[in-house]
Amino acid sequence: xxxxxxxxxxxPYGCSxxxxxxxxxxxxxxxxxxxxLCGDYYGCSCDEDNPSVFSSQDDCEFQIAATVxxxxxxxxxxGLSYDDTCIPKLRTVVSTVNCRSGSQVAxxxxxxxxxxxxxxxxxxxGPNQPGEACQSLNDSSGDDCVKGSVCVAGVCGxxxxxxxxxxxxxxxxxxxxxxxxxxxxxxxxxxxxxxxSVGQTCLGTLDLCATTAYCDQATKKCASLPxxxxxxxxxxxxxxxxxxxxxxxxQDTCEAAPGAGEACALECAVGxxxxxxxCVKPPSxxxxxxxxxxxxx
Numbered sequence: 001x002x003x004x005x006x007x008x009x010x011x012p013y014g015c016s017x018x019x020x021x022x023x024x025x026x027x028x029x030x031x032x033x034x035x036x037l038c039g040d041y042y043g044c045s046c047d048e049d050n051p052s053v054f055s056s057q058d059d060c061e062f063q064i065a066a067t068v069x070x071x072x073x074x075x076x077x078x079g080l081s082y083d084d085t086c087i088p089k090l091r092t093v094v095s096t097v098n099c100r101s102g103s104q105v106a107x108x109x110x111x112x113x114x115x116x117x118x119x120x121x122x123x124x125x126g127p128n129q130p131g132e133a134c135q136s137l138n139d140s141s142g143d144d145c146v147k148g149s150v151c152v153a154g155v156c157g158x159x160x161x162x163x164x165x166x167x168x169x170x171x172x173x174x175x176x177x178x179x180x181x182x183x184x185x186x187x188x189x190x191x192x193x194x195x196x197s198v199g200q201t202c203l204g205t206l207d208l209c210a211t212t213a214y215c216d217q218a219t220k221k222c223a224s225l226p227x228x229x230x231x232x233x234x235x236x237x238x239x240x241x242x243x244x245x246x247x248x249x250x251q252d253t254c255e256a257a258p259g260a261g262e263a264c265a266l267e268c269a270v271g272x273x274x275x276x277x278x279c280v281k282p283p284s285x286x287x288x289x290x291x292x293x294x295x296x297x
Contacts, residue, residue, distance in 0.1 A: 023084035026072055029123075030065035036091045037064050037290045044099035046287035053291055063294040070296070071140030075124035078137065080144060086121040093118050094286050101273060101282035107211055109178035116177065120159055122147070130156045139296070167192045182208065195238065196222050211239050226254050246270040 024032045038060035041047065047054065054060040075082060096111045105111040126144025128134050134151035136143040143151035149158055162176050163169060168191055169181035175192035183190045184204030195210045196203050200222050207215035209222035214237040216223040225233055225244040232242040232249035243254035248267040258279050259269040268279035275282075 022088040024087035025084060026076070026082050029072055029087050030068040031061075032087055033068045033090065033293075034061040034064040036094060037286070037293060040094050040097075040099075040284070040286050041290045044284035044286065046283060046290065049283040049287060050291070053294070060290070060294065064290070067293055067296050071123065071137070071142075074137050074139045075142055078124070078126075078144070080124040080126045080137075080142060083121060083123055083125060083147070086118070086123045086141075089114070089118040089121050097284060097286045099284045099286075102285040103273065103282070105285055112177040116162065122150070128156050130158055132156050163192045165192055165194055182206075184208070198222050198224050208238055211237065211241075212244070213237060214242070228254050228256050230254050241267075243267075 038054075038057050041054075041060055042057045054063065072082075092114045093111070096108070096114045097105055100108075122142045122145075123140050124137060124142030125147050126134075128145045130145070130149050132145075133154055134143050134145045134156045135154070136151045143156075145151050145156035149156045151157075160174070162174060163179075164176050165179060167175065168189075169175055170190060172179075172181045175181050179192040179194055181190050182193050184193065184206065193203065193208075195208055196213075197210045198213050200209075202209055202215035202220050202222055207217070207220070209215050213222040213224055214233040214235065215221075217234070223233075225237065225241060227244045228247050230243075230253070232252050232254055234242075236242050242249040246257055246269050247254045248257045249255075257267045257269050258264045260272060260279055260281065262268075262279050263277055264274035264279045265277070266274055268274050271281065272279040273282040
């Protein structure tokens with residue numbers, strides 16, 4: 001099943017068309033999440049990776065719905081307010097993954113933007129202001145702090161703001177989507193930066209370029225990584241690649257990377273990953289998430 005069809009099938013569950021992303025009511029949330037996650041789980045063949053988790057798609061939906069209902073019951077019992085925009089944001093994350101592996105989506109700014117939106121959304125929230133005492137729910141991403149804040153160590157505080165270009169950081173998650181936390185000239189003083197693309201000047205003393213490029217030392221400009229049959233880039237790029245994605249460097253010449261089932265050392269054809277020295281189709285990044293939700297995590 002394609003993800004486009006999956007999310008179209010979930011739209012009737014309380015979605016509106018005028019609030020920039022839709023909404024899902026409390027009563028519809030368990031069914032909506034179950035259909036979204038389990039439709040994706042079987043559409044992305046996650047059951048082939050671990051067939052013992054669910055006996056069928058219906059069983060998957062039953063387990064997911066039960067977990068979500070537990071979270072709904074907890075929030076209602078605590079008398080908190082329900083945020084009907086969180087479930088649509090979850091569906092957007094799954095849709096953006098589109099059956100790709102974690103390594104394939106890790107640098108995708110559209111995925112990161114969707115993931116950040118969902119991570120910052122609390123399905124239940126309360127009236128407590130920043131600085132006031134608070135309590136988190138056990139079974140859902142909620143607490144009794146107001147929207148835009150989070151309960152940490154029993155006190156409401158603001159969400160951690162992600163920085164734009166030049167903002168101090170320690171890891172990529174502290175930067176806006178599409179930016180990287182790097183030390184341009186000093187690894188002890190990292191800031192959020194946009195890596196220059198092909199044709200732009202290499203960044204800093206490390207001569208950084210986008211992940212699909214390398215720094216041409218003759219011009220100090222970013223150039224596209226070479227493809228099959230071309231000479232390998234003279235030096236590796238930020239991902240330690242000397243050839244374009246789907247190819248590998250062999251005796252200073254780029255050649256097609258090994259495909260499904262073939263022996264590998266590091267790189268494989270597009271869509272495959274090198275595991276235990278064999279190229280395999282990696283599971284979708286959403287597979288483990290669905291299993292975790294079913295387990296109540």
